[in-house]
Amino acid sequence: MSQVIVYDTPDRSVEDIARDLKSKFPAVDVLKAAPKRLHVQVPRDISFEVCKFMKEGLSFEHCSCVTTVDYIDHFTVVFHISSWTNHILSEVLVDLPRDDPTVDSITPLWGGANWHEREAYDLMGIVFKGHPDLRRIMMPEEFKFHPLRKDFIVGRRV
Amino acid sequence: MSSDEMWINMGPQHPFNHGLWNLRVKLKGETITQAEPIIGYLHRGWEKMVENRTYSQIVPLADRLCYGSSLSWNHLYCLTAEKLYGIEAPDRAKYIRVAVLELQRITSHLTWLMAVGTDLGSYTIMTWSIRERELFLDLLCKLSGARMTYNYCRIGGVRNDYPENYERDVLRVLDEFEKRLRDLESLMDENEPFLMRTVGISKMDGKTAMNLGLTGPIMRASGVDMDLRKLDPYEVYADMKFEVCTHTDGDVYARYRVRMDEMRESMKIVRQALSETPAGPIRVKVPRCPPKGNVVCHVEDPRGESLMYMVSDGSEKPYRLKVRSPNFVNLSASPPMLVGFKISDVPAIMGVMDMCIGETDR
Amino acid sequence: MDIDLSFNAMTMTAKQFGEMTKTMMRETMVATGGKKVIDKITAPIWSWGQRNSVYPLHFGIACCALEMAAAGGPRYDAERLGIVFRSSPRQSDVLLLNGWISAKLRPSLKALYEQMPSPKWVIAMGECTISGGPWYDAYNVIQGADTFIPVDVYIPGCPSRPEAMIQAFNMLNRKLTAENRGSFLDD
Numbered sequence: 001m002s003q004v005i006v007y008d009t010p011d012r013s014v015e016d017i018a019r020d021l022k023s024k025f026p027a028v029d030v031l032k033a034a035p036k037r038l039h040v041q042v043p044r045d046i047s048f049e050v051c052k053f054m055k056e057g058l059s060f061e062h063c064s065c066v067t068t069v070d071y072i073d074h075f076t077v078v079f080h081i082s083s084w085t086n087h088i089l090s091e092v093l094v095d096l097p098r099d100d101p102t103v104d105s106i107t108p109l110w111g112g113a114n115w116h117e118r119e120a121y122d123l124m125g126i127v128f129k130g131h132p133d134l135r136r137i138m139m140p141e142e143f144k145f146h147p148l149r150k151d152f153i154v155g156r157r158v
Numbered sequence: 159m160s161s162d163e164m165w166i167n168m169g170p171q172h173p174f175n176h177g178l179w180n181l182r183v184k185l186k187g188e189t190i191t192q193a194e195p196i197i198g199y200l201h202r203g204w205e206k207m208v209e210n211r212t213y214s215q216i217v218p219l220a221d222r223l224c225y226g227s228s229l230s231w232n233h234l235y236c237l238t239a240e241k242l243y244g245i246e247a248p249d250r251a252k253y254i255r256v257a258v259l260e261l262q263r264i265t266s267h268l269t270w271l272m273a274v275g276t277d278l279g280s281y282t283i284m285t286w287s288i289r290e291r292e293l294f295l296d297l298l299c300k301l302s303g304a305r306m307t308y309n310y311c312r313i314g315g316v317r318n319d320y321p322e323n324y325e326r327d328v329l330r331v332l333d334e335f336e337k338r339l340r341d342l343e344s345l346m347d348e349n350e351p352f353l354m355r356t357v358g359i360s361k362m363d364g365k366t367a368m369n370l371g372l373t374g375p376i377m378r379a380s381g382v383d384m385d386l387r388k389l390d391p392y393e394v395y396a397d398m399k400f401e402v403c404t405h406t407d408g409d410v411y412a413r414y415r416v417r418m419d420e421m422r423e424s425m426k427i428v429r430q431a432l433s434e435t436p437a438g439p440i441r442v443k444v445p446r447c448p449p450k451g452n453v454v455c456h457v458e459d460p461r462g463e464s465l466m467y468m469v470s471d472g473s474e475k476p477y478r479l480k481v482r483s484p485n486f487v488n489l490s491a492s493p494p495m496l497v498g499f500k501i502s503d504v505p506a507i508m509g510v511m512d513m514c515i516g517e518t519d520r
Numbered sequence: 521m522d523i524d525l526s527f528n529a530m531t532m533t534a535k536q537f538g539e540m541t542k543t544m545m546r547e548t549m550v551a552t553g554g555k556k557v558i559d560k561i562t563a564p565i566w567s568w569g570q571r572n573s574v575y576p577l578h579f580g581i582a583c584c585a586l587e588m589a590a591a592g593g594p595r596y597d598a599e600r601l602g603i604v605f606r607s608s609p610r611q612s613d614v615l616l617l618n619g620w621i622s623a624k625l626r627p628s629l630k631a632l633y634e635q636m637p638s639p640k641w642v643i644a645m646g647e648c649t650i651s652g653g654p655w656y657d658a659y660n661v662i663q664g665a666d667t668f669i670p671v672d673v674y675i676p677g678c679p680s681r682p683e684a685m686i687q688a689f690n691m692l693n694r695k696l697t698a699e700n701r702g703s704f705l706d707d
Contacts, residue, residue, distance in 0.1 A: 004404050005364050006383040036390055061368050065482040067467050080465060080482070081453060084384050091454060091531055093449065112371015115490040116482075123205075137659070138198040138519060140624050148206055154659045170628055173578050173607040178583075178625060199625045200582060210657065219654060225583035225679070272589065288593030295590075306586060306679050307642040518581050519622075 010087040014038050016088065017058050024057075025050055031093075038090040047094045048104035048130075051079065054092075055109050059085045063110035065156060066117055068124040075101050081110075096126065097149045105131040123148040161390025167503065170199050176273050179489070181448050181508070185501060191498040195489050200519040204213060205479055212474045213239055213313060215450070218449045221307040223481060224517035225464060227266035227460045228307045229298075231517070233259060236311040238390060238455040238466040243313070243448045251315035252393045252440040257431035258301065258310065259393075260424040261328070264335075265294045266460040267417050269344070270512040274414070277509030283345060290338055293380045300324065324472025327430050341417055356410040360507045363408055370491035372486050375420065376511060379412035383475030386458035397434075398427050398463050420460075425447045447474050461485055461512050483517035557695035570613070570639070571696035573602040574689060577612040581619025583585070584646035584679045588618055598682075603689060609635040612691070615669075616685075617645050620648035620655050621662045633669050639701065643688055650666045650674050 018033040022038065028049035028050060029041040054060040056122050064080040079092040094103055105128035107114045115137060117128045122136040136143065145152055169180035178199040184192035198511055201434040204223065208216045220235035221228040233255060240246060247255070269293040277284030277291045295305050300321055302310040310317050346365040362372075364381040377384065385402040401420035405412035450472040455466040462484025495507055532540065549555035562636035580588060591598045592605065605611040609632050621629060633642070643663050648652035665671055672695065675688045 004381045004383050007389060021217050024289060062373075063371060064463060065465050065467065065480070067478075067480040069469055069478045079468065082468070084389060087389055089390065089454065089456065098297070110371065111369050112490070114371075114484060118487075138201040147203055152206075152659075154203070154206060154657060155211075170625070171609075171632060172578055173576075176580070178581060199628070200620070201624065202620050202655045202661045207655060207658045222583060222654065225586060244572055269586065288590060289595070292590070292593065292595050305590075305681065306583060323692060443586055 003009075007084045010085065010092075011059070012086050012138070014086075014088055014107065017083075017088065020058060021050070021054070022116070024053060036087055036089060038088050039093070041092065041095075044094050044096060044103055047092070048106070049082070051106050051109055054064045054081060054090070059083055060088075060090065061085070063106060063113045063116075064089065064105070066113050066120055067146075068120045068126050070124065070148065072098075072150055074098050075122070075124070075126060077103050079106060079113075101125055102127045102129055104129050107131050125149065161342070163191065163512050171198075173276070175500070176509075176513050177233075179513075179515050180519070181504065183496065183501060183504070188500045188502070190499055190501060193493040194289040197486075197489065197515065200515050202520070203292055204520040205481065208479050209475060212446075213476065214444075216310065216476070218307065218309045218480070221309055223520065224459075224514040225306055225484070225485070226269045226514045227435075229262040229310060229457045230259060230266075230457065231464070232308065233311045234455065234457050234459070234464055234466055236313050237457065238453060238468050239313045239448070241453045241455055242470055243444060244452065245314060245442055245444065246441060248316045248439045249394075249436050250319075251440045252319065253302060253431050254316050254440065255311060255407055255489055256393050256395065256398065257328075257428050258298070258316075259425045259434070260431070261294055261297060263424045263460045264421050265291055265298070265400065266512075267421050268294070270417060270460075273512070274509045277505035278352065281351070283342070285336075286345070290335060290342070293335060296422070297324075297331055298338040305342050312441060315439070317441075319440050328428065328432060330414055332428060336425065337341075339418070341419060353411065355503070355506050356414060356510070357407075359410045359503055360483075360499060362495060366494070367408070367491075370494070371487040372462070372491050373487070374459070375403075375416040376413050376462070376488060378402065379416045381406045381407035386456060386463055390456070392457055393456075394431075398430055400424075400427050410504065410506055410510050417512075447472060447499045456482075459484055461487075461514070461517075462488060464517075481517070481520055483520065485512075485514055485518045489513065489518055530641065567696060567700050570701065571693045573604070574614050574692060574696075575604050575606045575612045575640075575644075576614045576616040577609055577636070578605040578607045579616065579618075579632070580622070581617070581625075582648070584618030584648075584677075587623060587682050588616060588645065588681045588685060591685045593682070596686060598686060598689070600649050601689060609694040612630060612636060613639070614641045614643055617649045617665050617671075618645040620653060620658075621665055622660045623662065624660070626662060626668065629665075630668060641692060641695075642669055643673045643675065643692065644671045645675045645677075645685060646678065646680050647678045650676065653678060 014033050015144045027043050056115050060081045060083040062082045067078040069076045071096040075096040079095045081109055082089050105117055118137045120126045121134050122138055130157055163186045165182055165184050167182055170178040180196040182194045183190045221232045223231040270285045272284050272287040299305050301403035301445050302308040323428040362380050367377045367380040383402055383404050398433040400423045405415050448470050452469040454467045456463055464484055468476055644650055651666040652661050655661040662682050673688045673691050677684050
């Protein structure tokens with residue numbers, strides 16, 4: 001532990017990485033490839049393989065965040081994954097149907113996504129397959145609803 | 159489970175907690191074999207509530223996410239909203255923001271030091287840190303009017319310009335603080351019980367830290383040289399000359415050392431920003447409704463990487479505003495840091511992590 | 521006084537016996553006027569002791585807790601007024617609530633309040649404890665601490681300044697002086 005891991009100049013450019021990703025997974029849609037930003041839309045069935053390739057092949061070492069958005073007719077899970085070697089913050093969007101909100105968990109790849117996925121399950125009801133310990137984190141265990149969904153109307157006294 | 163193992167609840171009300179959370183530890187004798195943090199006692203549904211407020215009404219609410227370093231959350235929200243609107247703050251506002259953010263960083267680290275003092279039972283550290291913190295709170299109160307939740311940044315700039323003689327006051331405080339920081343450091347670095355409780359405790363190496371999602375001073379203490387102010391600069395950090403503080407040991411002492419060094423670097427940035435601030439307007443006009451779209455923005459909070467993801471549907475209220483708090487992830491990564499150590503090491507290990515449960519639970 | 525109980529002293533539990541003796545003593549003292557004499561001597565002393573050593577519980581919820589900590593710092597120095605923070609609810613007099621109270625916290629808070637021995641008081645610090653504050657329409661925040669525990673002093677502010685907290689303790693001081701609790705027979 002006596003050496004310091006340094007991130008100086010980026011190894012590869014964003015366009016390079018986008019091209020690599022697109023050539024390996026043609027179903028992936030690159031929405032934006034600007035300096036330090038890479039936004040891709042990924043279909044649900046290959047989301048785990050894409051993330052695995054990003055971690056092992058494209059050196060994305062850190063999972064910043066796992067977000068969920070409730071567009072009334074479908075859900076979207078957004079993974080924010082950073083590559084410090086190449087100075088990129090990438091956004092991976094996965095669309096889920098409203099009646100089957102399940103997606104593969106990325107916790108086996110990045111431990112940092114663990115609690116984010118638990119929170120997404122708690123507040124939005126998305127089930128992450130393969131998560132080691134999927135249970136509620138903020139609301140009490142007996143709470144029956146998912147508060148962040150658009151059909152959960154607030155405005156009553158607690 | 160054998161007969162000498164038991165689960166203990168440390169919390170939610172416990173003298174060493176800062177904010178309310180529960181730490182369940184499984185003890186074999188006095189050694190911890192398993193740990194599980196339980197949060198949610200401070201959950202107020204921030205993300206759901208802001209869907210019912212206009213963009214400018216959310217600015218004071220963003221302050222109260224982490225009240226220990228409220229300006230950095232205020233600023234992060236304004237930066238994200240500016241990206242969504244597609245506008246940029248004027249140059250003078252950027253320099254003012256950088257100077258004030260670094261002052262807030264020093265204040266936040268002093269609040270952390272106060273907590274460390276309370277946890278380790280050393281009331282001198284606590285009292286001296288509160289005393290130094292009051293100097294900086296006076297400065298920030300003179301600037302914005304409040305001691306803690308400043309509500310100073312606005313979408314499009316800052317609220318008001320520097321008051322009269324502000325630069326002179328700040329430089330005076332920084333000179334005085336430099337002397338006092340030396341005293342504070344000697345109180346800990348030459349203190350044998352403090353070193354006994356922190357050196358060699360709870361080591362974590364860089365690769366594990368990165369994989370578990372740790373960011374900020376805790377990760378830099380494990381030897382990873384990554385600071386978002388250098389990697390993905392925002393405002394005018396690209397022009398500021400400062401060093402990223404790292405340490406290679408990865409133990410509790412290293413985490414403490416990194417924050418003390420960061421305070422020195424922040425002082426350098428404040429001095430540079432104050433001397434280079436150009437003249438000009440401090441705010442631009444902002445329309446009521448932003449364009450449709452989504453935007454992500456991340457900054458280097460005193461605790462780590464904080465990120466906001468904003469989705470807009472073209473109306474005056476946000477459709478979805480997600481907050482990534484560094485403390486949430488740091489806390490989730492704490493079980494590996496605790497296993498194998500004694501229960502009396504828990505305040506030292508958790509205290510040095512700088513917890514602020516307001517942002518963890520949102 | 522329940523005259524029936526006095527004949528069944530052997531079937532009472534210890535708690536019932538204690539209550540019976542206390543009630544008996546209290547009623548005797550009040551009836552004979554002895555309580556008034558004792559109170560005249562002890563009430564000023566008891567009350568002086570109580571109001572100059574109000575021990576709050578070391579309980580910080582959210583933003584106002586940092587101002588509570590600053591009030592204990594060298595500039596505002598609450599300790600010179602007798603305000604010493606205690607870690608255990610069994611040893612404290614006043615429950616200083618500072619921060620929003622979420623639905624998950626409410627049972628723990630009720631348990632803490634019930635663990636404190638009487639006489640006890642509650643000070644609600646900050647907007648969140650008075651009415652829910654900026655989070656009045658959140659799904660998880662209780663709109664005010666006085667919906668489930670009795671509150672004695674309210675401190676407005678978001679966050680309340682340390683001087684406001686010290687003023688609240690002064691008001692509690694005056695309230696204790698006015699109450700002028702007397703002998704050990706009072707609850």
